[in-house]
Amino acid sequence: MKHSPFDSWIFDPDGLTAEDDQALRQHLAECADCRAMAEAWQLVEARMLDVEPVAPEPGFVSRWQTRLAQVRAKRKRRLTWALLAAMAGVALLLAPYFGLRLWASLSAPTEVALGWLERLQMFSVNMEALRGFITVVVRALKDVNVLWWVGLLLGGLWVSGLWAGLLYRFAFKIIPNGVSR
Amino acid sequence: MRDDEKRWLQQAHQGDEEAFSRIVGAYQRPVYNLCYRMLGDHTLAEDAAQETFLRAYKGLKRYDLKRPFITWLLSIASHHCIDRLRRRRLRLVPLEDLHSAPQIADTAPGPESALAQAEQKQELHQSLLQLANKDRAAVVLHYWHGLSYAEVAETLSLTISAVKSRLHRARRELAEHMLNRQTETLPI
Secondary structure (H helix, E strand, O other): OOOOOHHHHOOOOOOOOHHHHHHHHHHHHHOHHHHHHHHHHHHHHHHHHHOOOOOOOOOHHHHHHHHHHHHHHHHHHHHHHHHHHHHHHHHHHHHHHHHHHHHHHHHOHHHHHHHHHHHHHHHHHHHHHHHHHHHHHHHHHHOOOHHHHHHHHHHHHHHHHHHHHHHHHHHOEEEOOEEEO | OOHHHHHHHHHHHOOOHHHHHHHHHHHHHHHHHHHHHHHOOHHHHHHHHHHHHHHHHHOHHHOOOOOOHHHHHHHHHHHHHHHHHHHHOOOOOOOOOHHHOOOOOOOOOOHHHHHHHHHHHHHHHHHHHOOOHHHHHHHHHHHOOOOOHHHHHHHHOOOHHHHHHHHHHHHHHHHHHHHHHHHHOOOO
């Protein structure tokens, strides 16, 4: 006896035309094998639709919250270790350079000390030169008209305001009822 | 989806952890059921369900609120279970352990019919675990969670015709398994 396509129709009854459905019923009335298969499938389907969904043990939500906290703690520890490893790596890379510098200092301490004294002396000389420059400028400005000072101040304020306005305009997006970033 | 669940979801989407915990409470059963039917073991199901909710929590910012939440959640669960099964590279054959049976309300009138019901459920569970992973997922989603072919396809990242093909194959296998069991239990 020919079972095709009835043996497929048993498992996909949706979409069968009325004629196909009639043909299937007739075949099932005649064919014991297909009828047994159809009955077996109906039984399985009925059991599947009858069985309730399985529930977890009570306390699932609190277990999940604990697990979330553990995952977060683990991530934080991992980040901390990664940061420490990065710092250790940088320190290892810089160690030879500073080691050599230290060795040079320890090998010739007098030269190193003299070098630092020279740098300090140069710094003092530069500070003295700067003091002289500021004195000259202040003396020269004493003779400047007060109006020039006012004009300079207003000009400075205008430039500052322009700069702040441009910064605000391009850094923030203006929307009708407020400002958003 | 209920109105309070929609509200929790919106709050959780904005970073409210307490709201997401309520979501976990509301959806623990369908997620756990899917994981149990897929993995066949309560301990594994618990772990997989917890992991599903963790992934959902981490990925919530990317979730589109217009999509059905249950479909998205079950998609995460089913993919996670299938990945676990693939890593283990075996189709599960469960232990005969009626003492660790899941929490299902027993409405049978007497102890004999209760035992028969429990046996039937265990047989069904064993039959399901014989199916291929994605076939099993399609069956569970369609029959336990009431998802349409289109929703199953979206959940499992398959085409609708692939879902129909997998369900057809799964139905045939389940029916054959039932027939074989009936043949084995026939009196001589």
